[in-house]
Amino acid sequence: MNVVQVDELKIAVKAHNISLFSKRSEFDITSKLVHAFEDAGKRAWKTLNYHDVTGFGNDYCEYYDKKLDNNGCLGIRDDRLVIERPYGSDDKLYQFNKARFETFMYDLHLWEEDE
Numbered sequence: 536m537n538v539v540q541v542d543e544l545k546i547a548v549k550a551h552n553i554s555l556f557s558k559r560s561e562f563d564i565t566s567k568l569v570h571a572f573e574d575a576g577k578r579a580w581k582t583l584n585y586h587d588v589t590g591f592g593n594d595y596c597e598y599y600d601k602k603l604d605n606n607g608c609l610g611i612r613d614d615r616l617v618i619e620r621p622y623g624s625d626d627k628l629y630q631f632n633k634a635r636f637e638t639f640m641y642d643l644h645l646w647e648e649d650e
Contacts (some may be wrong), residue, residue, distance in 0.1 A: 537578055548575045553636060555618065555628040562616045569643050578638060580633050585641040593634035600630065611642055614650075618639045 537548040542563075545556040553575050562568065576583050597608050603622040609629050618628040630631045631639065 537575070539571045539575055541565075541568050544568070546571055546575045548578045549580060551633070553579050553631040555630075556626045557628055558626060559627065560618050560620065562618075564611065564614050564616050564643070568616070568645065569595040569647055572640060572643065576636055579636075583633070583637055583640070585637050585644060587589055587641055590636045593638045595631070595635040598630060598632075598635065600624070600627075609639070611646060614646075 539546040539548070543557050543559050544562050547554045547556060553572075586610040595605040597606050597610055599606055603621045603623045605623060607624070607627075607629050608619040611615045620628045
């Protein structure tokens with residue numbers, strides 16, 4: 536497993552998924568953070584196609600954690616990445632699959648263009 540750390544946010548990269556770990560739940564969006572996510576995605580998946588949300592399966596706003604039997608949430612508000620961890624999670628904030636990661640990165644790149 537590869538781990539990229541940006542400030543207090545650890546991005547854990549395994550084959551076919553990316554997990555976020557931290558005690559914090561809000562982070563400033565910076566170019567460094569965007570590039571860390573981009574690099575993590577390239578390590579997890581061979582090809583990525585960033586695109587807008589097209590359905591429930593790739594909407595990153597919420598994910599279900601089977602182990603904890605609870606939901607986690609992720610959003611971009613102004614210049615902040617805001618995350619609500621699943622209830623019962625000590626440090627895992629969010630877990631991406633490929634489809635959710637692609638739409639998340641699409642939105643991060645839109646944020647970058649606006650800056």
